[in-house]
């Protein structure tokens with residue numbers, strides 16, 4: 317470790333590793349730190365990604381693709397099934413990853429591009445120079461080091477502190493987080509589709525999922541909206557779900573985690589600092605998917621860093637380009653998702669069933685989510701009135 | 709004022725860290741550190757997916 321870099325990236329998840337790789341490829345001197353001793357472990361993810369969104373960044377590799385799915389199935393509270401497959405549906409599903417391997421591969425790619433990587437190294441605070449962010453304090457093996465940098469990237473996930481230290485309040489309110497538990501279930505055949513179980517029956521303000529993970533196993537989990545968690549907890553709902561639907565299943569791994577479902581936040585840059593991925597609350601508020609959004613944001617942030625260095629300007633004026641870029645791309649999708657989510661939250665299980673039944677006789681199998689919603693809105697104008705301007 | 713962590717239950721996921729309004733929690737590998745700035749507001753205990761936190765007034 318040196319005492320100065322051009323860029324210090326905090327957190328080696330998908331967001332941090334892609335940012336570090338992009339910066340290093342652009343000739344910048346990069347340090348990527350991760351507080352855990354093993355990158356990607358323990359996992360906090362259901363590991364589902366869309367094919368197209370993934371392939372933009374990296375070619376699929378059997379080392380970290382656990383399973384390939386044919387599409388997704390949405391299950392209404394009364395058991396009505398809506399099947400979505402084909403190319404269009406692949407925007408949202410496609411692969412189940414093995415993130416323990418995937419995350420490490422992404423960090424290795426950053427390393428091979430020239431970034432220095434340090435694990436078991438935790439950021440404990442920011443350095444400042446004339447009020448602006450000028451590096452970090454980090455603890456490695458019990459010793460605190462000061463590391464100067466032109467710019468600090470906060471890629472520190474759901475528990476992010478970098479933003480708060482830099483004066484950007486990213487604290488999640490209870491209704492802005494899904495509290496999740498997932499079991500890797502063995503000894504059952506999940507089929508070839510990713511499944512989403514909607515309704516209060518399965519989870520208040522969230523959903524249950526079954527993502528095939530290959531070799532007669534699947535990630536089976538439940539997320540509960542934080543504001544509805546407390547008396548009811550994700551872990552007890554999940555145990556009940558498995559007893560009911562997969563009694564023969566055997567639990568071979570437990571995953572616990574929180575997903576930000578805030579929607580686009582107001583501020584993600586300040587002088588000498590940018591936030592990416594879950595730290596910037598960039599996961600999709602409807603699906604909770606955040607891997608490819610984090611990668612997209614990392615790429616955009618890296619490219620803006622390179623430009624900032626050319627200009628010699630790491631102030632907000634220069635970094636704002638990143639903020640504009642992510643807002644006009646992934647941010648737009650997130651806003652739509654947030655509106656759909658807010659509407660779904662208001663629907664009763666009976667109304668959800670009604671929506672599912674309205675698709676009787678419609679071939680939705682080749683539609684993507686946006687198109688499916690358009691059809692739903694047409695058929696249920698009163699129920700979905702609030703969404704009419706979103707999907708045309 | 710503080711919270712108690714049941715270390716035998718906690719899945720060290722960091723969700724509680726993200727919701728604490730005063731930044732009193734910190735996840736270090738597999739354990740939570742709790743600073744004395746905790747106001748016992750109870751938000752972390754509410755959202756913990758496995759119920760590993762207990763507020764002490």
Ligand SMILES: Cc1cc2nc3c(=O)[nH]c(=O)nc-3n(C[C@H](O)[C@H](O)[C@H](O)COP(=O)(O)OP(=O)(O)OC[C@H]3O[C@@H](n4cnc5c(N)ncnc54)[C@H](O)[C@@H]3O)c2cc1C
Pocket residue numbers: 326327328329330331332349350351352356360361362363364365437438439440471472473474475476477496497498537571572573574575592593594595599604605606607608610
């Ligand atoms: C139960 C669950 C299921 C999910 N399912 C899916 C899914 O199916 N598909 C999908 O796309 N997304 C899913 N997500 C969301 C997805 O996991 C995240 O959006 C994604 O990991 C975000 O990537 P990131 O790089 O921003 O953050 P992370 O992957 O969380 O990485 C952040 C890293 O920063 C490190 N860090 C934190 N603080 C510090 C510090 N002070 N110093 C050094 N390092 C630090 C952490 O240890 C961590 O490794 C799920 C999330 C959960 C909880």
Ligand code: SF4
Pocket residue numbers: 572713717718719720721722723724725735740755756757758759760761
């Ligand atoms: S939310 Fe619960 S399981 Fe997760 S780190 Fe906090 S106490 Fe542990």
Ligand code: SF4
Pocket residue numbers: 710711727728729730731732733745746747748749750751752753763
């Ligand atoms: S009780 Fe409130 S202040 Fe105390 S740690 Fe939990 S969230 Fe933070």
